[in-house]
Amino acid sequence: MSGTFPHDGAPLLEARGIDVSYAGKPVLAGIDLAVRPREIVSLLGASGCGKSTLLKVLAGLISADHGERRFLGEPLDAPHPRSALVFQQAGLLPWLDVAGNVGFGLDFKHQPALSANQRHQRVAQAIEAVGLSEHARAFPAQLSGGMAQRVAIARALARQPALLFADEPFSALDAITRAEMQLLLTGLVQRWHTAVLLVTHDIDEAILTADRIVLMSGSPGRILHEWEVPISRPRDAAPQAFAALKLEILAALRQRHNNITQPASSENANETRKPLDYVR
Ligand SMILES: Nc1ncnc2c1ncn2[C@@H]1O[C@H](COP(=O)(O)OP(=O)(O)OP(=O)(O)O)[C@@H](O)[C@H]1O
Ligand SMILES: [Mg+2]
Incomplete structure (x- = not known):
């Protein structure tokens, strides 16, 4: 099953039929995906x-062999100024303080021009949003891993992105800091009206944070299944619904695994190749 396009309202990001290969080896095949505003x-x-690879294609960082990408209704062939990226490593510039790092990039020529006052406000608001106002003059070497990742998120927010691309942004953090950052992210989305495409290999993190989960399988990468997450927030207040969704996701993965490891013989082909929708 591939991802579906939303029916209500115009999507922020749309991709259809994305194929990517590296040195002739297919890595993504026939990906359809859309992200709605604030989702x-x-x-x-x-x-x-x-x-x-999919995140980089959707962010306009690399091109696809085939397929169509649209962002805010326009064809996308380069990173859009209304999008921003956060990676596993904060990637801060060690010679700039927190405010300098958060403001870095706001003056690049593809960014909308800002007055000095607007720039200052944007930086201060973004630092405040991640709870680091008291550390605005600190340098990266003086920050913990969690604080550094907050700076990376603030740097992204300062662009006031319509869509934040985040590639395993918390996977280098300890479990407690990670849980705090997941809450911070979902709170920021509500307050800053930003949509997020969050890459993770952690099922719990996906259920805790996402409105919608898109499950991929590899060789080549395809979309296997997707779920709207029907659990009100905070998600950990509904342990039964949480566990039920987790079991559905694990069942879809197990089904995929069985299909790969037990190639269907002519006799039991229908047994082993049931549609993935059975898990819903
Ligand atoms: N620049 C590249 N050149 C050649 N092959 C690549 C390149 N980048 C990724 N690949 C290959 O493409 C496949 C997908 O890689 P990708 O990094 O997108 O996976 P991923 O799902 O993000 O993995 P992880 O969870 O480990 O980050 C892998 O087989 C990888 O080896
Ligand atoms: Mg990766």
Whole structure:
């Protein structure tokens, strides 16, 4: 099954029929995906299935062999100024303080021109949003891993993105900091009206954060299944619904695994190749 296009309202990001190969080896095949305004979509899948490649294609960082990408209704062939990226490593510039890092890039020529006052306000608001106002003059070497990742998120927010692309942004953090950052992210989305495409290989993180989960499988990367997450927030207040969705996701993965490891013989082909929708 491939991802579906939303029926209500214009999507922020739309991709259809995306194929990507590296040196002739197919890595993504026939990907259809859309992200609606203010939606958190989690791209979930095992290591190597093509999540980062898909995120880079959707962010306009690399091109696709085939397929169509649109952002805010326009064809996309380069990173859009209304999008921003956060990666696993904060990637801060060590010679700039927190405010300098958050403001870095706002003056690039593809960004909308800002007055000095507007720029200052944007930076201060973004730093405040991630709870680092008291550390605005600190340098990266003086920050913990979680603080550094907050700076990376603030740097993205300062662009006031319509869509934030986040590639495993919390996977280098300890479990407690990670849980705090997941809450921070979902809170920011509500307050800043930003949509997020969050790559993760952590099923719990996907269920805790996302409005919709898109499950990928690899070789080549395809969309296997997707779920709207029907659980009100905070998600950990509904453990039964949480566990039920987790079991559905695991069942879809197991089904995929069985299809790969037990190629259908002519006799039991229908047994082993049931449609994935059975898990819903
Ligand atoms: N620049 C590249 N050149 C050649 N092959 C690549 C390149 N980037 C990725 N690949 C291959 O494409 C496939 C998908 O890689 P990708 O990094 O998108 O996976 P992923 O799902 O993000 O994995 P992980 O969870 O480990 O980050 C892998 O087989 C990888 O080896
Ligand atoms: Mg990756």
